[in-house]
């Protein structure tokens with residue numbers, strides 16, 4: 001049988017793809033790898049991939065940093081809520097959300113009702129290391145990133161924990177996390 005990098009056969013992945021009947025939404029902290037894992041999942045399942053942060057930037061015609069700078073976080077959150085509501089149209093796709101999206105009770109309820117929700121988590125060292133690679137996250141600029149990430153991770157944990165599927169992405173190869181997401185979705189459906 002034809003095996004790919006996840007250790008799952010293409011036949012198994014195709015069978016799972018046929019059973020996925022709604023959007024798959026990845027939630028969790030900045031730096032857990034939601035976007036890159038989402039892209040890989042989408043490629044394997046032959047489904048479209050949407051990065052919610054990119055959709056917000058497109059709608060606003062501004063980068064996230066510019067939205068925070070010019071309009072403030074409250075306005076960003078409002079745009080985020082509207083964009084995610086628009087994305088919850090029942091179409092099969094993989095959506096990576098920004099780390100704060102699922103914390104909004106309205107957005108969380110909508111995602112839980114309409115999608116297969118996967119919480120990606122990682123330890124603090126991993127989050128610090130991964131977020132240090134990009135300089136585009138306004139929330140990490142107001143102080144020590146490790147402290148901010150530690151606080152946000154604790155504050156947000158109860159919200160993220162409402163997701164029915166919970167995966168911790170470790171330091172190992174990303175294909176292992178992708179395989180675990182696929183297996184957990186399969187078991188949940």
Ligand code: S3P
Nearest residue numbers: 029030031053098099100137138
């Ligand atoms: C945020 C996470 C970011 C982005 C914005 C705010 C957050 O997305 O939406 O900077 O509140 O955690 P990523 O989780 O993709 O970094």
